[in-house]
Every structure is written in structure tokens, then in C-alpha cells.
Amino acid sequence: MKRSRLFSWFKDISIAKKLYFTVGVMALLIGVELFMLFFSIHTLSSVRAYVEGEGLWSKAQKDASYHLLRYGIWQDEKDYEMFKEFIKVPLGDSKTRQELMKKDPDMQIARQGFIEGRNHPDDVNGMIKLFRRFNSISYINRAIYYWGEAEPAVLKLIPIGDSLHMEINKASPSPEKINELLQKINPITEKVTVSEDNFSFSLAEGSRWLENIILKLLFVIAITVEISGLLLTISVSRSLQNGLSEILNATNSFAKGNLAARAKVFSLDEIGSLAYSFNKMSAKLEQSISELEQAQTKFKGLLESAPDAIVIMDKEGIIKLVNAQAEKLFEYDRNDLLSQSINLLVIDRSKNSSAHQGKHFFKLSHMHRTILNVYGRKKNGNEFPVEINFSPLETEDGLLVSVAVRDISDRKYIKELERKNTELEQFVYIASHDLQEPLNTITSFISLIEEEHKDKLDKEGAVYIDYIRESANRMTMLITDILDYSRIGRKSRFEIMDCNEIVEQVIRDMNATLLETHAKITCNKLPLIKGYPIEIRLLFQNLISNAVKFQKKNVSPVIKIAAFEEKDFWHFTVEDNGIGIDKKHKDKIFVIFQRLHNLRKYDGTGIGLAHCKKIIELHHGQIWVESVEHEGSTFHFTLSKMEENA
Amino acid sequence: MKKKLNCILLIEDNEFTNIFNQKLIKNLDIAEQVYVTESGKEGLDFLFNKGKFESNEINYPTPDVIFLDINMPGMNGWEFIDELKEKKDGEPISSKIVMLTTSPNPDDEQTAKLIREIIAFKRKPLTKIVVNEIITEHFPDYV
Structure with missing residues (x-):
């Protein structure tokens, strides 16, 4: 124990002291x-x-x-x-x-x-x-x-x-x-x-x-002097050698990339403190390197998780790095893209010459600009409209440019679709207005004729006049329906509403018809939902009135309304004991102005279910019918529990 | 016996509609005079005795009611009201306005509610029932 303490003391003293000590002991001997x-x-x-x-x-x-x-x-x-x-x-x-x-x-x-x-x-x-x-x-x-x-x-x-x-x-x-x-x-x-x-x-x-x-x-004594001198020299030199070779090994290992390499600290002398300093330095280095690696991983992660295709290029427009989205978008393997010119992927149609597009893009990048009229080119040569965003990227390899490329074919298509839709709405509005005016004239003057010239008409003439009026009225109804149909979901606000209240209100409004037909409506407890109130009300109104209308002769309508909770949506059913629908017409009934019956038997324009379908689609739900002919139909529809845009 | 309205003005671009509306009002016998103008511009000319209504001999009365079509070429019903207000420059408009439309647009109905002079928003064609309703509601002392 004492010896080891002495030994460890000797180990830890400075090299100069060790040498003095060795020489001293020998001089003494x-x-x-x-x-x-x-x-x-x-x-x-x-x-x-x-x-x-x-x-x-x-x-x-x-x-x-x-x-x-x-x-x-x-x-x-x-x-x-x-x-x-x-x-x-x-x-x-x-x-x-x-x-x-x-x-x-x-x-x-x-x-x-x-x-x-x-x-x-x-x-x-x-x-x-x-x-x-x-x-x-x-x-x-x-x-x-x-x-x-x-x-x-x-x-x-x-x-x-x-x-x-x-x-x-x-x-x-x-x-x-x-x-x-x-x-x-x-x-x-x-x-x-x-x-x-x-x-x-x-x-x-x-x-x-x-x-x-x-x-x-x-x-x-001579032997002692020699042996002790030898031993001391060996011990000192060995401890020096051990310490130094440990540091040397650790340095070599570190240089070869083993960042966890550390030198064992044998003593507290100069060699020990050298090893300690080396360890401190390598730990710092390891930390910095790992931080660097982390930053790199983070960067790569960011690059890969970006929703856009990202291509990183240098000043000359040479591709340095691409993410998986870029591979997917351009249908290239990333190895085929590296070291290639950006010209391979992106073409600026506003520039005549394609020779220096890389430099051209690089210049643009300083303006943080999104440039338009740019097209991407896939491996197979197909071109597609893209939106492209540049941002300069300071790196240790110099200034690079990150190019975010977004395929906007869809957006163009959607914009086009929106424009067409607006046009169509405008068209429907104007067309129906312009159609209605002559109709109005017809009905007005028919009523004038009936009023002022009734006595001059014979019985047949009066019937013809009646036909004209009826047809004109029907035409007016059709036009109004088209207008209403085109207006579904416009200017309406998405809000929370109680389906029970809505159904109650619809029933109250239809009270006269219901009394007349002796209809019996039962309604389970319905949920609160989020949606467009006017449209939802119209939905229930159409379904209930259809259930009442399409009834067998001399049978009182029995209508059951229910809702079931599913994971993401509510499932509603409106069941009746009516005439039912032939299987082959299951889909047809939801198409605008599709009627299955003679007007004399069941009147209407044939727009009710088309309305329902449009309303349900507006709410991202589904509507379908299950029916047995002559026994009755059950209309099903779903309404998402999610917010708007779900 | 209650008295008739003094004057009714129709502003409507469709000739047939004008003929029918004039006939309808005359048949109802609720006004001394019914004037017809075929555009917003002509309507304004009537109100301010300009254009073809500029005359030293006839003094055109201020209408009690104006039946105003919304959809007209050139100046539509709304533009007519704006122009009228501008010309009056703060002075109150003594005529009451009934908007008439072929295709009732909910937006238009909302706009109509914000304008004090508009007393009704009706769908064409005009009928006796509608006219009678308007008279009973807004001119109880007449006819």
C-alpha cells in the first residue's frame, strides 16, 4: 500500500523532477x-x-x-x-x-x-x-x-x-x-x-x-547503484514511452476517423497533462464534428422532408445535391443528376438562349425571386409548368443556390377549372335570366288574354292557352331550379347546427302536405354537425318531400330519420315505405333533371336529388340509395365530423 | 272615396314588359298617370325634365312610385339609384322605388334592403296581387 502510494506519487511528479530524483538517488548511492x-x-x-x-x-x-x-x-x-x-x-x-x-x-x-x-x-x-x-x-x-x-x-x-x-x-x-x-x-x-x-x-x-x-x-553497493539506476531509468523512460505511445496511438486512431479515440492518462506529469489536453481537444473536436454531422443530418432531413423538389446548384448551375422529391418529380435517379447542369431540368421560356441558364438562374437567386413561365423537364422529355424559388445558400464550399421546384400543372388546371366554373355560373345566371324574360312575357300576356279576351276564345282555345301557361310555368320552374342548383354553396357560411332543429323546422314548413297525406315521420336523436345551414336544410327538405311524394296510392307515408356515429363522420338514413326505385336507376336519380315518372303521376322538375348530391359533395360526404321496388327506399348520406376543407 | 296615386314611372328595357305593366296598372286604375321610360338614362331624364322630357309646355310630375328593373343595358337599376342620389346631392328622393327582377338573386335582395328608398323587391312578371299589396302597405290613404 505504502509502496504503491510512493509509486503513484513518483508517477505523478513532473518529468524534470523524475530525472532529478533518479540522478539524486544515484548520486546518493x-x-x-x-x-x-x-x-x-x-x-x-x-x-x-x-x-x-x-x-x-x-x-x-x-x-x-x-x-x-x-x-x-x-x-x-x-x-x-x-x-x-x-x-x-x-x-x-x-x-x-x-x-x-x-x-x-x-x-x-x-x-x-x-x-x-x-x-x-x-x-x-x-x-x-x-x-x-x-x-x-x-x-x-x-x-x-x-x-x-x-x-x-x-x-x-x-x-x-x-x-x-x-x-x-x-x-x-x-x-x-x-x-x-x-x-x-x-x-x-x-x-x-x-x-x-x-x-x-x-x-x-x-x-x-x-x-x-x-x-x-x-x-x-555497486550492483545496487547500477540496478537502481537502471530500474529508475527504465521506469521513467517506460512511463514516458507508455504515455507518449498512448497519445500517439490515440492521435493516429483519431486521425483515421475514430472520433471516440482517447489517450489513457497514466500520470499527472507533463505526459499525463499532454494526454489530458489531447483528450480535451479530441472531445471538443468530436463534439464539433458531431454537431457538424448533426447539422448536416438536420439539413439533409430538412431537404428530404421539404414538400418541394429541391435542387442545390453552384454558381455555374451545376447540380450538387437533390432530394427525393426532385428524383420523383423529374423521374431521374439522383446519381444521374449530380454534376449535371440545371438546364437539364429547368427551362426558362422567357429567355431565348438556353446556353447560360445556370448563370441566369444564379443571378435571379440574388433577387429572391420566384420566376414565372418556367418549365421542368422529366427524364422522358415531358415538360410541365413549375414554380421555381431561389434562395442563396452560404456554405463552406462557397455560395450555392437552393432551387425549390414545384409542379404547378395541377394548380394551373385548378385555376382553369375555377375560371371555367365561374364562367359557367355566370353563364347559367345570364342564360336563365335571358330565358326567363321571354317566358315572363309569355305568361304575362297569357294572363292578359285570359283576363281580357276570355269571351272571344272557344273552349278548345282556352285549353290551348292553358297548355301554354302550364308549359311556361314549368319552364320557369326549371330555370329557377338551374339557378338554385348553380348557387348551392355560394356565399354560405360554414357553421355548427343542430340537425334536430333543422328537421323539426322542415316538418313544420311541410305541415300542410303532411296532414294531407297522413304522413308519419319518426326521427331519432340527430347530432350537431358542421356545415352550410341553408344547404343542409334543403337536403332534409328534399329527402323528406321526396319520401312523401313518391308514395303508393292509398298508403300513408311512414318516414324514419336516423343518424349513426362513425369514426370520422355521421351516417344519416331517411327511410320510407314508398314506391321504391328500380336498381338500375340507383345512380340516375341523382343526375339533374332525371325523372323516372310521368309528370301526371309525380310532378317536379327532377332536380331534388341532384341538389342533395351537390350539397353532400360540398360537405365532402357521400349519398346513395338502397331500395326495394314497391316496398320503399332508404337514402343514406354521410357528413364529415371534420372542419371545412376536410 | 280614396284618391288615386298621381304618377307611376316604369323603367324597363323590355318593350313587352312595359306594355304589359302599363296595361296592368291602368286596368287596376290606381294612378292618374303612368309613364314609361326604356332605360335608366331615360328615367333620369324624366325625373329632371331633360332630353326628350325637356319641355316648356308639359310639367312632368314627380312619380309616387318607380317600378325599376335591375337588369338593363347601359345603366342598370343600381346604377340608376346611385346616379339619382348623386344628382339630388343630399336632397331626399320623394319617389318610392319597387325593384323588379327576372331572376331573384339573394345578393341583390340584400343590397335592396340597405337602400331606404326601395320599398319592395319583386319578381317579374308583375301581377295585380303584387301591385295591390304594395299599395295597401305603402299608400294606405290611396285608392
Whole structure:
């Protein structure tokens, strides 16, 4: 856990810091190594000093023994002096050893002792340190032990020397005594030599051990320095490499079009922040690109959902884009249109030359104008009138022009139809007026003749006059009917009305006829509808009066009116028990002035059902009849629930 | 005994209709005088003593009723009324007008209702019943 925290900390520091850190660790390790080297050299040098010291010590002991022997033999005081001089060396060393063995040694005394032991003053400090530092190490400990063992033996020489000096300086020195004293010297030397050897061995062993240890240590440290340096370098370079290759991969992937490509952020260092910045940039780019794509999709959607055929062209009139409606309108495949000239599809008849129509259209587009007298041309060469609308379109590919093309053949046709209709209405109005005037004259003068010249007419003449009058009246009725028929739906307002009220009113108006014929009318509850009130009233009136009129002799009319609700419309029925209609006349009865019966039997002009049909068509409904001859008829009609224009 | 109307003016382009209407009114014996004009222009001339009605000897009376045809060549009934009003220049028109038409158009009937001088809108041919109705309704003190 701690390691990983350290690891992650290292991961996240800056690259410069990483490098400083790596170099720092290596410098530290090298420092340690140097220190170790220095320490070991120092220690080995101290060992060397001890070896030297031991040499001095042993030489001094041997010289002291030799001079003591000489003194005993030659009794020269000079030798005694020499003895004393040489014995100082082991004495000095002893002083140091004893001092250093104490818990709180006096370094002054210890140093003094070694100097007296003829050791080089530069070596003294190292020797003291080695003694104190390593006396727990077995080799040093043993060496010190052998040193300590040799010391009392050597020091025994001093009393021997003193006794010898006293004996010799006596008035009468005893040669036996002297000899006896001298006899003691050699065993000491022999004994000390053993200890000296042991000391030397131990020290040598210790120094070898130390050498060994130091070599190993140095080796280990060197290896550590190398490995840690290597590891750090690898780790730093790998983390750099990982981060960089991640960014590189992400960049390549992004460049290849994978907009979702992102670099993994491994650390918070410069590479990490580079990756982070790259991610931020690519996210922004992705967003912009997706916004762009969305805008493009939107544009395409708009283009395709437009009700008009849309062709997008450039300045030269070259087609760049078309929508499905354009394909359909011109009956081309879109691939056949792209890169073609607009001239292929649109011709401006007001221009003589067709050569530069593209540019001509482009110029027009700046005026946001709808131009007239333009024709579209289908693949099969058929031309049709179009209305064309230009609007300039700023795009990154430069200025384009969107050309909306609308087929107006229908509109032209409808306009033509409307014009014809108006003309026809006018014609009907004028014609009926002009027809009526002579009729009026006829009826007027017939009435004058009847009034003023009745007595001059014989019976036959009176009947003829009657025929003329009747025919004229009938003609007047026919003309009036035509006029009424042509006026259905004109100037009338679409409104909500209650069918129950309308039927009631119609029945009230027909009261006299109904009483006379003993007609019985039943009416279910009828709905509220939207329509032209005058016309709807006329519809019911015609149907009811027909039901009453076309009745079997001596049978009272029974009429049932009902309405049923359907999904989008109301379905009305008017049922009677009348004479019925032959199947083959089912459609004929709705045609104007079509009569099925003799005037003497059933009068009328034959316009009633034609009115009904026109009224129903005005309301976008349907009217039909179901009938069984001699049993009765049921007239059905439907009225839309929708608003006008439904 | 109630008195007759002083003057009735007919404005109608159809000669036969004029003959018939004149005859009908005369037969009813409701007016002292019945004058016939054959166009709107002539009707105006009659009212203002111009054209063929310009005379120093005869003083043409102001008609009590004008029977006015709508559909006439040149100046139709409506144009006649407009022109008349213009000529009167705000002065009230003392004649009452009965519009006569061959083919009753609902639009015309609506227009007629908006003009104060028009007392009736009738369909041709004119009949005794219609004339009598008009007299009883609008001239109760006469005939």
C-alpha cells in the first residue's frame, strides 16, 4: 500500500523532477559507496598500522631482550639503557591497551601510549578507532587478547632488568644470580613469540575478513547503484514511452476517423497533462464534428422532408445535391443528376438562349425571386409548368443556390377549372335570366288574354292557352331550379347546427302536405354537425318531400330519420315505405333533371336529388340509395365530423 | 272615396314588359298617370325634365312610385339609384322605388334592403296581387 502510494506519487511528479530524483538517488548511492570505500581504506590502513605496530612491538621486545642479555653478559650500562629504551615500546602500547579497555578511556593517554609505542602519529587515531570500533569482532578481539597475553610476559622483563641492574651494580655481583636471571629471559621471549604470532594471525585474518566484507559490500553497493539506476531509468523512460505511445496511438486512431479515440492518462506529469489536453481537444473536436454531422443530418432531413423538389446548384448551375422529391418529380435517379447542369431540368421560356441558364438562374437567386413561365423537364422529355424559388445558400464550399421546384400543372388546371366554373355560373345566371324574360312575357300576356279576351276564345282555345301557361310555368320552374342548383354553396357560411332543429323546422314548413297525406315521420336523436345551414336544410327538405311524394296510392307515408356515429363522420338514413326505385336507376336519380315518372303521376322538375348530391359533395360526404321496388327506399348520406376543407 | 296615386314611372328595357305593366296598372286604375321610360338614362331624364322630357309646355310630375328593373343595358337599376342620389346631392328622393327582377338573386335582395328608398323587391312578371299589396302597405290613404 505504502509502496504503491510512493509509486503513484513518483508517477505523478513532473518529468524534470523524475530525472532529478533518479540522478539524486544515484548520486546518493555513489556517495555511500565512496564513503564505504573511504571507510574501508581507512580501516585497512589502521590494520596495516597495527601490523606495523606489532612489528615495532616485537622488534622492541626482541631488542630489549637482546640488550638485557648483553647487559647480563657484558655488564655494560649502555645495554641497560638500551633495554630501558626498547621496553618503552611495549609499555606504551600496554598503556594504550589498558586505557582503551576501560569504559571511559582517556584518549589523550591512549594516543600518548601509542606514540610511545613508536607508532606514527598519523596512524594513531585510526588505530584507536579500529580498537574501539571492532573489538567486538572476533578477529580483533582475539588479536587484542593475544596482545594482552603477550604483554605481562614482556613486562616481566622489567623486574628482571631491575634485578640484573641491582646485581651488577652491587660491589660484588654474583655470576650465579646473574646467570639465573638471564636464564629467565629466553622462555619469556619464546612465550611472547607465540602470542605475537597469534596476534599477527588474528589481525591478518581480521584484515582478510574485513577486506572480504568490504569487497562484498562495495560489490553489493555497486550492483545496487547500477540496478537502481537502471530500474529508475527504465521506469521513467517506460512511463514516458507508455504515455507518449498512448497519445500517439490515440492521435493516429483519431486521425483515421475514430472520433471516440482517447489517450489513457497514466500520470499527472507533463505526459499525463499532454494526454489530458489531447483528450480535451479530441472531445471538443468530436463534439464539433458531431454537431457538424448533426447539422448536416438536420439539413439533409430538412431537404428530404421539404414538400418541394429541391435542387442545390453552384454558381455555374451545376447540380450538387437533390432530394427525393426532385428524383420523383423529374423521374431521374439522383446519381444521374449530380454534376449535371440545371438546364437539364429547368427551362426558362422567357429567355431565348438556353446556353447560360445556370448563370441566369444564379443571378435571379440574388433577387429572391420566384420566376414565372418556367418549365421542368422529366427524364422522358415531358415538360410541365413549375414554380421555381431561389434562395442563396452560404456554405463552406462557397455560395450555392437552393432551387425549390414545384409542379404547378395541377394548380394551373385548378385555376382553369375555377375560371371555367365561374364562367359557367355566370353563364347559367345570364342564360336563365335571358330565358326567363321571354317566358315572363309569355305568361304575362297569357294572363292578359285570359283576363281580357276570355269571351272571344272557344273552349278548345282556352285549353290551348292553358297548355301554354302550364308549359311556361314549368319552364320557369326549371330555370329557377338551374339557378338554385348553380348557387348551392355560394356565399354560405360554414357553421355548427343542430340537425334536430333543422328537421323539426322542415316538418313544420311541410305541415300542410303532411296532414294531407297522413304522413308519419319518426326521427331519432340527430347530432350537431358542421356545415352550410341553408344547404343542409334543403337536403332534409328534399329527402323528406321526396319520401312523401313518391308514395303508393292509398298508403300513408311512414318516414324514419336516423343518424349513426362513425369514426370520422355521421351516417344519416331517411327511410320510407314508398314506391321504391328500380336498381338500375340507383345512380340516375341523382343526375339533374332525371325523372323516372310521368309528370301526371309525380310532378317536379327532377332536380331534388341532384341538389342533395351537390350539397353532400360540398360537405365532402357521400349519398346513395338502397331500395326495394314497391316496398320503399332508404337514402343514406354521410357528413364529415371534420372542419371545412376536410 | 280614396284618391288615386298621381304618377307611376316604369323603367324597363323590355318593350313587352312595359306594355304589359302599363296595361296592368291602368286596368287596376290606381294612378292618374303612368309613364314609361326604356332605360335608366331615360328615367333620369324624366325625373329632371331633360332630353326628350325637356319641355316648356308639359310639367312632368314627380312619380309616387318607380317600378325599376335591375337588369338593363347601359345603366342598370343600381346604377340608376346611385346616379339619382348623386344628382339630388343630399336632397331626399320623394319617389318610392319597387325593384323588379327576372331572376331573384339573394345578393341583390340584400343590397335592396340597405337602400331606404326601395320599398319592395319583386319578381317579374308583375301581377295585380303584387301591385295591390304594395299599395295597401305603402299608400294606405290611396285608392
